[in-house]
Amino acid sequence: MSLRVSRRRPLVAQSEIRNMSIECAKVGGINLAQGVCDLPVPESVIRGAEEAMRRGSNIYTRFDGRVELRRAIAARQLRDTGLDADPEGQVVVSAGATGAFYSACLALLDEGDEVMVFEPYYGYHIVTLASLGIKPVFVTLAPPNWEFAAADLERAVTPRTRAIILNTPSNPAGKVFSREELSLVADFAQAHDLFVFTDEIYENFVFDGLAHIAPATLPGMARRTITISGLSKVFAITGWRIGYAICDPEWALAIGHFSDLVYVCAPAPLQLGAARGLEELGPDYYQGVAKDHQRKRDLFCATLRDIGLTPHVPAGAYYTLADISTLPGDTAKARAMHLLERTGVACVPGSAFYQGDTGETLARFCFAKEMKILEDAMRRLRTLPS
Known part of the structure; x- marks a missing residue:
């Protein structure tokens, strides 16, 4: 037999987000394609990591992460969302929220399973599922408010369905699921005995007086919800890879063991830097982050509206989907490239999310x-x- 790549190799190509970032770099443009937050890293986070390095906290951690970070995550979740988790058995630190998601899929899903995904979707979720032989089944949210109905969920479920992914606030639409919508998903998950894998990485980026609601806090959802989030966005440390999963101890142990297998651990001193930030930064910091990004959203969406690229104004996260159909080109990629060539501003073609x-x-x-x-x-x- 000749040497060759694996059969899963074609499933994992460079994302359109990174492709457009590369194209942007070629022309020295402004990269509005990749979701890198330009906030300054909080001083307490930097200081915490530096002090940890200097005092020798540079070795492997326990499979589920440093206790200081697990305790800080649990305390912060209880304070801000009401999610009550035991840091000694329900919190698993992994290599970013993406690492936590991959580990959860390895631990709880099997090849041939189906997972329901709302679209527009975050591409990493889809590629992760596909690379593991898991079939994503799509439920399309209807603009402008990105709505869905119980009937949409029922049409998508099959005997092979094992889970549903819930990204709130969502990337790319910026949808913040309401309590009523979350209750609808919760009732559906309980009726069909499904896991709910959340992605709440943008939980601190919520606008217009809305509130982020952790799905695990809804009645009957504690055992079946895998809460996934991280500090990459709110502390502007995307390169540190500090994320986590919170769930029932039975699931947490399995997720932690797979995280240990794949990643060993997130960098120990960086875990301690993130813990310091969670311990020292109060509500004013998080409110300031939301206020700053709401202002940027308003200014940017106004610009898009003025130039005829009508935006879907997001309720959360820090992206906006805009209608670019008036630009030259037959595809979203062609139109995005036209925009880059004419203005030096990079975006991501909408085809990457459907x-x-x-x-x-x-x-x-x-x-x-x-x-x-x-x-x-x-x-x-x-x-x-x-």
Whole structure:
């Protein structure tokens, strides 16, 4: 037998987000494609990591992470969402929220299972499932409010369905699921005995007086919910890879063992830096983050509206999907490339977030940039001919 790559290799290609980032770098443009938050890293987080390194906290951690971080995560979740978790058996620190998600899939799902996914979706969820031989089944959210009904869920479920993914606030649509919508999902999950895998990485980026609700806090959802989040976005430490899962101890042990197998551990001193941030930064910090990004959202969406690229104004996260159908090109990728060539501003083709052709008229822009960079991007976009 000749040497070859695995059969799963074609499933894992470079994402369109990174492709557009590369194209942006070629022209020296402004990258509104990749979701990198330009917040300064809080001083307490840096200081905590530095002190940990200097005092020798540089070796492997326990399979579920440093106790200081697990305790800080549990305390913060209880304070902010009401989710009550035991840091000694229900919190697993992993290599980012993506690492926690991958480990949870390895621990709780089997090849041939089906998982329901709302679209527009985050591509990593889909590729992760596909690479493990798990079939994503799509439930399309209806704009402008990204709505769904119980009937949509019932049409998608089959005897092979094992779980549903719930990304709130969502990437790329910025949807913040309401309590009523979460209750609908909870009732459905209980009726069909499904896991609910959440992705709550943008939980601190919620606007217009709305509140993030942790699905695990709904009645009957504690055992079946795998709460996944992290500190990458809110502390602007995407390269540190600090994420976690919170769930029932039975699931947490399995997730922790797979996380240990794949990643060994998230970097020990960086865990301690994140713990310091959680311990020392109070509600004012998180409120400031939300307020800052709401202001940027409003300015950026106004610019898109003014130049004829009608935005879907997000309720959370830090992206906006915009209608780019007026730009030249037959596909979202062609239109995104036209925009980059004409303005030097990179976005992500909407086709990266849909299974069919629904996304061909859309593009995703990230507005989590330093104000001077965002202002430059808005100035460039306004040079588009009307």
